[in-house]
Amino acid sequence: DVGPNKIAVVPPVALWRRLAAQFADPVIYLLLAAIVISVLAWFAEGSSGVPLDAVVIAAIVVVNGLVGFVQENKAEQAVAALRDLTRPEAVVIRDGRQGPIAAAELVPGDLVVLSLGSVVPADGRLIEVNALQVAEAALTGESAPVMKSTEPVEPRTPIGDRVGMVHSGTAVVSGRATAVVTATGSATEVGRIATMLEETESEPTPLQQEIERVGAVLGIAVVVIAAIVVATLVVIDGLRTGAELLDGLLIGVSLAVAAVPEGLPAVLTVVLALGVQRMSKRNALVKRLVSVEALGAATIICSDKTGTLTRNEMMVRRIVVPSGQIEVSGSGYEPEGMLHLDGVELQEDVVLDEVRWALVGGGLSSDAALSQQEGRTTAVGDPTEAALLAAFPKAGIDQARIARRFERRGEIPFTAERKRMSTIQSDSRQDHRLFMAVKGAPDGLLDRCEAERRAGRVEPLTPERVRWWAEVVERLASDALRTLAIAYRPVEAIEDVAALDPSAESSLILLGVVGIIDPPREEARHAIELAHGAGITVAMITGDHPRTAARIAQELGIAEPDCRVVSGTDIADADGDELVELVAGTTVYARVAPEHKLRIVNALTARGEVVAMTGDGVNDAPALKAANIGVAMGITGTEVSKEAADMILTDDNFATIVAAVREGRAIFHNIRSFLRYLLSSNIGEVLTVFLGVIGASIIGLDRDNGVTVPLLAVQILWINLVTDAGPALALGIDPAQHGLMDRPPRGLSDRVIDRSMQIGIGIVGLTMAIATLAVLDLRLPGGLFEGGDDLTAARTSAFTVLVLAQLFNTFNARSDRESIAGQLLVNRWLLAAICLSLALQVAVVQVPFLNEAFGTVPLAPLDWLVATALASSVVWVAEIRKALVRRAANTDEVGGNGTKGPPRPRATASS
Numbered sequence: 007d008v009g010p011n012k013i014a015v016v017p018p019v020a021l022w023r024r025l026a027a028q029f030a031d032p033v034i035y036l037l038l039a040a041i042v043i044s045v046l047a048w049f050a051e052g053s054s055g056v057p058l059d060a061v062v063i064a065a066i067v068v069v070n071g072l073v074g075f076v077q078e079n080k081a082e083q084a085v086a087a088l089r090d091l092t093r094p095e096a097v098v099i100r101d102g103r104q105g106p107i108a109a110a111e112l113v114p115g116d117l118v119v120l121s122l123g124s125v126v127p128a129d130g131r132l133i134e135v136n137a138l139q140v141a142e143a144a145l146t147g148e149s150a151p152v153m154k155s156t157e158p159v160e161p162r163t164p165i166g167d168r169v170g171m172v173h174s175g176t177a178v179v180s181g182r183a184t185a186v187v188t189a190t191g192s193a194t195e196v197g198r199i200a201t202m203l204e205e206t207e208s209e210p211t212p213l214q215q216e217i218e219r220v221g222a223v224l225g226i227a228v229v230v231i232a233a234i235v236v237a238t239l240v241v242i243d244g245l246r247t248g249a250e251l252l253d254g255l256l257i258g259v260s261l262a263v264a265a266v267p268e269g270l271p272a273v274l275t276v277v278l279a280l281g282v283q284r285m286s287k288r289n290a291l292v293k294r295l296v297s298v299e300a301l302g303a304a305t306i307i308c309s310d311k312t313g314t315l316t317r318n319e320m321m322v323r324r325i326v327v328p329s330g331q332i333e334v335s336g337s338g339y340e341p342e343g344m345l346h347l348d349g350v351e352l353q354e355d356v357v358l359d360e361v362r363w364a365l366v367g368g369g370l371s372s373d374a375a376l377s378q379q380e381g382r383t384t385a386v387g388d389p390t391e392a393a394l395l396a397a398f399p400k401a402g403i404d405q406a407r408i409a410r411r412f413e414r415r416g417e418i419p420f421t422a423e424r425k426r427m428s429t430i431q432s433d434s435r436q437d438h439r440l441f442m443a444v445k446g447a448p449d450g451l452l453d454r455c456e457a458e459r460r461a462g463r464v465e466p467l468t469p470e471r472v473r474w475w476a477e478v479v480e481r482l483a484s485d486a487l488r489t490l491a492i493a494y495r496p497v498e499a500i501e502d503v504a505a506l507d508p509s510a511e512s513s514l515i516l517l518g519v520v521g522i523i524d525p526p527r528e529e530a531r532h533a534i535e536l537a538h539g540a541g542i543t544v545a546m547i548t549g550d551h552p553r554t555a556a557r558i559a560q561e562l563g564i565a566e567p568d569c570r571v572v573s574g575t576d577i578a579d580a581d582g583d584e585l586v587e588l589v590a591g592t593t594v595y596a597r598v599a600p601e602h603k604l605r606i607v608n609a610l611t612a613r614g615e616v617v618a619m620t621g622d623g624v625n626d627a628p629a630l631k632a633a634n635i636g637v638a639m640g641i642t643g644t645e646v647s648k649e650a651a652d653m654i655l656t657d658d659n660f661a662t663i664v665a666a667v668r669e670g671r672a673i674f675h676n677i678r679s680f681l682r683y684l685l686s687s688n689i690g691e692v693l694t695v696f697l698g699v700i701g702a703s704i705i706g707l708d709r710d711n712g713v714t715v716p717l718l719a720v721q722i723l724w725i726n727l728v729t730d731a732g733p734a735l736a737l738g739i740d741p742a743q744h745g746l747m748d749r750p751p752r753g754l755s756d757r758v759i760d761r762s763m764q765i766g767i768g769i770v771g772l773t774m775a776i777a778t779l780a781v782l783d784l785r786l787p788g789g790l791f792e793g794g795d796d797l798t799a800a801r802t803s804a805f806t807v808l809v810l811a812q813l814f815n816t817f818n819a820r821s822d823r824e825s826i827a828g829q830l831l832v833n834r835w836l837l838a839a840i841c842l843s844l845a846l847q848v849a850v851v852q853v854p855f856l857n858e859a860f861g862t863v864p865l866a867p868l869d870w871l872v873a874t875a876l877a878s879s880v881v882w883v884a885e886i887r888k889a890l891v892r893r894a895a896n897t898d899e900v901g902g903n904g905t906k907g908p909p910r911p912r913a914t915a916s917s
Contacts, residue, residue, distance in 0.1 A: 011112040011128055011190035035122065096127035099184070116187040121321055124178040125635025130185030131193045132156050132170050137181035137420045137902055139388065140172055143312050145195060145624055146549035146599075151179045153386060164574050164597045165195060166549045175624060180388055180420075181372070198601075199627055214398040219760060220681070235696055240864065273680055273731070279740030281394035290666050291640070295338075296651035300635040300865040301615045302670025304542055305751045308607065308629070310621040313639055315660060316524040318622075319385070320393040322826065324521035326459035327360035327477045328471075334400060336526060339376055339392060341384040341399040345707060354462045361401050363459060364427070364518030368394040368492045370406070370412055371429045371442040390488065393522050394445075410433055418508055425450050428511055430497055440497035445509055448519055455493050466787040477518055483497045486557030487521030526562050534563050535663035540667060547595040547603055547629075549574075555596035565593045577602040585609040603629035618750065620655075620663065622647050629678055637663055663749075671749075672742035678758060680737040681817035684760070686767040687729060687812040690774030691722055694808060697775055698782070705782050706789030707797075716782055721805045726848050729812040732802045732839035737819060740833050760881045766822050773883045774811045777876040778804045784872075802851060802862040803873055809847045810877035813840050818884040823891045 016727065040061045048057035067917045096109045099117040109127040112118070118130055120138065132138070134152055139151040146166040159170045172185050174194040186474035191197055194472045280294040312318050317336030324331065325345070332352060336343020345352040346359065352358050374391035375756075377384050385392030398405050413432045422425035426446020432438045452475055457464050467475075493514035534544050548561050551572040559565040572588060580588050589609045598606070603619075607629045610617045617842035619626070627650040638651035638656040648654050655662045676789050698707060698716030706840030707714045759767075783789035793800070816836060817826040831837070850856045867872070 009191055010110040012110050046717070056653040065603075073347055073833055085161040085166055097121075097124075107750065110450060112187055114187050114190060118185050120172065120178050120183045120185060122180055126172045126178070126185075128174050128187045129189040130187045131171050132172060132183055132185045134184040136183065137179045138178065138183040140176050141179050142166065142173065142176045143318060145173055147174055151390075154181075154183065160913075162575070164549070164576070165599055166551075172340070179216070180763040193212055196624060199409045199624055210212040211844075219757070231692055231696070234634075235699065267719055267818050273684075273734045273738055276676065276735055277673065277676060277680070280739055281669055283782050285653075285666055285669055288665050288669075289640075289655060289659065289662050291654040291656060292652070293654070294652050297635050297722050300616070300652075300670065301618055301663070301666045302672070302674045303751055304618040304635065304667060304669075304670075305615045306543040306545060306610060307618045307620065308539060308545045308547050308603075308610070308633070308659065309619075310547050310626050311558060313551060313622040313658065314620050315530050315546060316526050316558065318524060320389040320395050321523050321525045322365075322489070322520050323523045323525065324396040325359065325361050325364060325397075325484060325518060326482070326520075327364055327456045327518040328516075329357045329464075329909075332361055333395060336396075336400060337528060339385055339396040341383070341396065343397075345402045346401055356400065359462065360402055360459065360518065364492045364520065365394060366399055366408060367443045367494050367517045368445045368490065368520065369398065369408065370414075370431050371427050371445040371492075383877060390490065390522055394490075394520070397520075411466045416438065418511065420446075424508060424511075426511065440504055442497050442510065442514075443494045444495075444514060445490050448475075448489050451493060451514070452476070452479070452516070454512050455491075455514045457514075458516040462470050467516065475516070475519070482519065482521040484553070485521065486525050486551075489519055489521055491519050492517045525647070526558060526560075527660060530660040531562050533659075533664045534659075536664045536747060537667070538563070540664075542667065545593045545594065545595065547598050547606060549598055550808045552594075552596035555594050558592045569594055571596050574602045576597040577605055582609075582612075601628075604632055607632045617794055618663070620660070621651075622658070626650075668742065668747050669744045672740075673741075674758075676740050676754075677747070678736040678763070679740060679819050679821075682756060682763055682767060682822065683737055683812075683816055684730060684734055686819070688726075689767055689771030689814055690778070690808065690811065690815075691717075691725060691770055693775035694721070694778045694804075698779055704789060704881070705779055706786035707782070716779065716804055717801060717808070720860055721801070721862075724850065724860060725805075725809055725812065728843045729809060732843055733813065733816045733836065734835035736833060737816060739835055740820065762891065763822050766884070769817060769887055770815060770880055770884055773880045774808060774815070777811055777879050778808045781807045781873060781876055798861060799863050799865075802865060803869055805860075805862065806847065806851060806865065806870070806873045809843070810874055811844055811880050813886075814877055814881050816840060818881060821888075822896065823888050825885060825888060 018761070040066050045057050045060045063126060070226040095106045096112055097104065097106050097119040098112070099119060100107075104119060112128050115131075116128075118127060120126065121805055125237075129901075133156060135156050140152040140154055141151045142165070146164075152166070152169065154172065157170050165173065171188075172194070174189075175196045189195075189197075194203060219865070235720055251282070285292055309315055317338040321336060321338055322334050324333060326332070330347050334343060334347045335346065336776060343606050345358070347357060352361070368391075372388070372391035373395060374385060374387035374389075374395060376395050377386050395405060396406075411434050414429050415432050416430040418428040424446065426444060428442055428444045430440055430442055432440055444454075452472070457466050458471065459465075479489055479491075493516045495514050516528070537544050544564050546555060546562075546564050548555050549556075556565065556569060556571050558568055559569065570592060571594045572592050573595070576588065577585060577595070579599065585605060586609045589606060589612065595606060600623070603621075603626065607617050609618055611632075611634070617633045618635045619629045620637040620639070621627075621630055622639035626647050630638060630647060630650045630652075636651035637646040637651060637653045637655060640648070640654045640656040641658040652878055653666065663895045694716055698705065702714060705775065707716065781803045782800050783793070785795040786790050786797070786801055787793055795803075816839075817830060820826070820829060850860050853860050854864075857863055
């Protein structure tokens, strides 16, 4: 029992599980722990009022989870989309009778009848064929329909070369056939892709990995800081009574809460969500928030050829007639384009006349048509024949007039054995004289030609001319062009039409040979140049013939002439380690099956590459899912590829990927900015409390009645609320820096918080703490400087200095080495956030009813001036450090002879 001809459906993930997954993050775990600690501390203090800090942190966690859930709620339906490729009915022959049955009832051994417009319901072996052509682009990447036959298929033959087989989900574009079903359901090639999708794990993005590391480090740091503080208090003060011990524990808890950047998950989520919105305006729909940043780290873009780098539309690229070779410009089936001879636009002369004869002859021996749909010209029927019709307006041919002038009186249909098609036409302008128009493969048609039409005259084909035409065909083929020869001959008697058979295809007059190709997208070459300039490798992975793949890759600038082309067979024969070595430096892959694409992605990942995979077909889905980021085409892409991908390009434009890379790099830069800001500010709070407790006697903190801390817990919470949210979010939407696309991508070994950033965070945090404690010392009696204020007034000044220092720090945080000069006014949102935070701080200090809530007293103008001067020290210290960093970097770059050394292969994360 093989079961129904259906692809097994994976049960969808429950909504509650998808929601819970939003909270599976180390930083979230840290915040949840902070909530628990805050609630315990609230209980220990008598459970008075509301545990405000716990409530605020819990709200941040919940909002963060909901934003991520809403943005990523679209469930993965790739397997369901694959299942939908199966038509509900199939025409079969059972018990000698032909008729339709439900496609799900097909079993191996059934005889299936295929005809024009049929979607193949199962994999099958062809046993009878009549001019059958099947479009297999969605499965193999082959842009042109495949001519099928009954010839045997050898084991391990790539899907694109199995001319004796048909596969589920592909479409019949011409002819008829009978096939015996060999595989159904999950055993088909489409079913195997579904199985690979189920077994393929989505790779975490570099940002996800980095945030996990940051969360883990912060968690350890929080525990260590709290433990050190409590242990130090025990050593210094003894903490003999229960009350004193509780005070010490509360200080440790307040430090732990201060060390946790509560706003980090929310700011990160909002920044990524805003990036998603910006990308949607640039024709890129992002399904997972972290994906928009992942492209910024991409070191290689693996792109499918058909429909991604090319248009998936056949086009006449070259026309060779007896008097010359003509280049054809344009794109796909669109009528815009021109003819050029030796680089000059073709004018009305004998060459143009010969071109028109060749194109009309090819069009008359065709059955295709062109159709306008939603502003785009599409092919109806064979794409190769449609390409001939699309060249008509470029040569000044009016197709409507041709249709009125000629009438088809008979035909010899195309067959795989003859590889040509002939029609008998009646010319109304020549007294309805008859002639035969023939088009077909040059290898069979040229032998049947005895003459050529040259400069308006019919001239015999001499041996020299025969060799010349053979060289033409070889040259076109070497340029990866699909070749068609076009000929004609007069038909003298009407009786010839009735007795028409293949033997009539003789004594032909050659009109010309055309070279047809699936043209590269015009914008793709420029996008590839930009990617290369950004240090990103572009690799083409296709099911097309190696020669075609190499030619397109060279034309797009992906590879050099005579580049190495790795085939699907090469990939299948290589074991894991061999494949990792094989993919090194390879940029062109041809005759590749779905499992080969998946192995390529895995091998590149094993080499340490950050892989972006683009594609539009069913065959791309497993690799799209396995890559660090999968990018599907929105117009030509199948539903399967869209559901498996992380990002969908609504314009199918490869250039949009490069725009997404730039957006991703800008987001990563901004993430580093607000991380630098949040962590240095929080370290400043921690060091203020820690050093204030340790050096209490030095700065004059009164500890006669127990442990006295520089800042109250409510003040620390306020600082986190007023400085962590608005300014950090504004830093996350900083305008993109110039030169982002002139740098190589960051390496996997580069950390979001690298050594240079760690040093900067430590220096700025220490400066904040020193400035804050300095104002305490200035205002309190008994310290290094004799002051005369009480503890509340001194704390208010210290509280204000720390808030102002963090607001000054927003300008520092933009870069670890670039000066703030010239960057103060580039982000109006940051200026607005700073002004709002400053206004709130003024209110907390100057408004009487808020004084009681926050333990503050109003400050005099001179106090504000002193606080501002001390707080600004973070800018001056940071500027001095940045100048030293720039100087050291310039020294490292200059060699002993005064010239710069070679560039690094990977950029560091420093910015």
